[in-house]
Amino acid sequence: MTYYRSYLGNAGFSLTELLVVIVIIGVLVLLALPRFTSVIDKTKTTEAKLQLKHLHTLQKSFFYEHDRYSASPGEIGYEQSPLVSEGGSARYKIEIVSADGRSFL
Template identity: 45%
Template sequence: MNKSVKIIVSRLKRGMVRAYSMTEILIVLCIIGIILLMVLPNQTAIISQAKSIEAQAMLNQVYGLQKSNFYRFSKYSSNLEELGFEQELTVDEGGQAVYKIEIIDATNDSFLARATSVSDLDSDGSFNTWEIDHKKMLTEVIKE
């Protein structure tokens, strides 16, 4: 054996190994925790914006299906199943969808569809809501 291996073996036999103390490890973990707490509140707005893209995409799909239905039958439908839209299971039903889609109003000349969040994304008591109409006006009715 070479000299450095003999030194390590002799230190192991004596029970002395160079390492960090428990106090040093706890201090580092506390610092990391404090940094995370400072960064996470700034990320909630970005998270809610990303989740609202789901609502916009689903409402645009409903718009396309409504337009197709209008060209075929000269009227808008008030039934999502009739349009061929399949609502994914929401998070409160065990699925992954954050928004519940519904058609609020449908006549021969117009329609209004709404996507409402099933969970309060930023815990402020208001549920994010988006709407789209027959003119493809996509608006955020209740902001998150």
């Protein structure tokens, strides 16, 4: 004859133990969150720098071909990605404010 043991004494973790673990995980997340936001800010800054370097390279190439800088990003082949507010992925709007034969801004 087979007897089945009752495992009621070893039911698992108590509610208090689970709540303590959840609170500890929450505190650890709150401590780590500021470090992640600084990484995100660095990423956004790097994205803007890369876009500006790309625009600068296009302007230099245009200058070598036409002996002047362009005031229009489209004329040099630069296409602005749609901004995040417009449903795109770009966080910064890159514009050429002014350009002449010697410089551009």
